[in-house]
Amino acid sequence: MAHQLTGGACIRLNEPIGGDDELFNMRPTVQFLSFKKVVPAPGSSATVDRYRVIISDGEHFLQAMLATQLNHLVEDEKITKHSIATIEKFTCNLVQDKRLLIILSLQIVAKDSSKIGNPTPIQSPSGPNAAGALPQKTAPAASTSTMTARPPPAALAQQPPRQQTRNGRNTVYPIESLSPYQNHWMIKARVSQKSDVKTWSNQRGEGKLFSVTLMDETGEIKGTGFNNAVDELYDKFQEGKVYFVSKARVNLAKKKFSNVQNEYELTFERNTEVEECHDVTNVPTVRYNFVDIGKLSEITKDSVCDVIGVVKDVGQLGEITSKTTNKTVSKRDLTLVDRSGFSVRLTLWGKQAETFVAEDQPVIAFKGVKVGDFGGRTLSMFSSSTMQVNPDIPDAHALRGWFDAAGVDQNYQAQSSSGGGGGGSYGQFERAEILPVNTVKEREMGMSDKPDFFLCRATIMHLKTENIAYPACHTDGCNKKVIEGHDGWRCERCDRSWEKPQYRYIVSLAAADYSGQAWLQGFNDAGQVIFDSKSADEVVEVKDRDDVAFNKIVEQAMGKTYNFVCRAKQETFNDSTRIRYSIQRILPVSYKEEGAYLANLLRRSDWAR
């Protein structure tokens, strides 16, 4: 029944932010066309699900969000597809240049109905930029009001700015309300993180920069200063202190390069004002959303999370050379434990690695660390991650008490390698989760541009015997294939020839477990294990000389079960792309270690219940 719906409601609701008060006073009756649950990204500061809905006025439809206090209406099926309701209160936010309607309260008119009319999408996109594209009568003065100092409706409805003043005039805006379409704002925020000054030099020029993460009750935002702004502001900003910040430019955040939870970011400019604020009420210190170390396996690789743990071990300072930039970087691995009975390796980089002082097993809270999946789960600091040693927070005190009383003598199940080369023959993969072969495939490991590592336990079902080895250079670590020529076997890389090649294994084997089978590629180390410590030279010699003896060697390799540490990576040759599983390590199953591992699992605190 079309007359139940408020005609033209969607067009009006889609008007630019800053529209007249009349707009916010309207109580349109609309029909819900769909509901979609939006689950917060792992590591995001959001912790509750939200519902994205599509509403219709019978002529047009429009996307909106339900405020979380209305979630129960969907979950209890008080509103369903085609329900009709009157929106009693709403607000809107700007998200990436788009306007997002948020329904704050509604009155259900009819729970069950059928679809009314044949609504179409609203045509012109309506960021404030697009205001001119809207019919004049629907957007009176809207484009100018967005440029005034007036807080946006979102801030009015959800976060009324406290009428705190500075110099008797400025209103404090919540970080949440900042957008590029607004000039005269001022935020009051704590610096939760300040970077070092970095310099760059590329085709476009060179310069220096620094960045901070600013935080208030409503959210966080990254701010960056270049060149002059470094001189002006770098020393002024102190980690942990609170500042009024205004007149910085607001840009769309390039999310790819930042893990700060905000669609926008700030650039500090010549006239940017920064003034320390000594009234720090209502400006939170670092907000943590800790994940148990034992739950890290549930967190997606490459996401960002907060972790608190006792530093059980501090690794040596090491150095790596980045494959992409060729630069050397210092690193140091810490082993963290918590009450979940698990441990995890966390890597510090650069200055943080160098200056880390190995105190007496402190509790450290980490914010915004990256989750990796090398041999299970690992953690790694970003430049924007922060750590607090022995923070004065309840979680830390509880951990300290537990660890000193009980945790210190406990065994931990590793989410990842310990970094310092662990004891058993499983080495650093000692306690990584053993994945069924099918799970490796189902998880599409190796499908991204970066390799994935996994551990599986499988039995050799088949071995390709045609090319079991290749003639290689003798030079230690060269391993390059050599070609027979007039002066012997020549290595292009080493620019020298050998009288005889040194054969190295390249084994292609099918390994199976209860779940399925996969073809794995192994190199010399794997071949030596599979062929009972025989060198490739020996086996090639037998193969050339005595078929029966060679078949016997192959026979004895079959049906044996190993733990395979594998690397999955997509490779393309001849226009076809497939995932290659290469064996990084092959380990005979140690029943003694397996027994100890299982006993340890049983001792885990959360299994004892």
Added chain:
DNA sequence: CCCCCCCC
């Protein structure tokens, strides 16, 4: 205007 976040 940076933008790398690394290695086994």
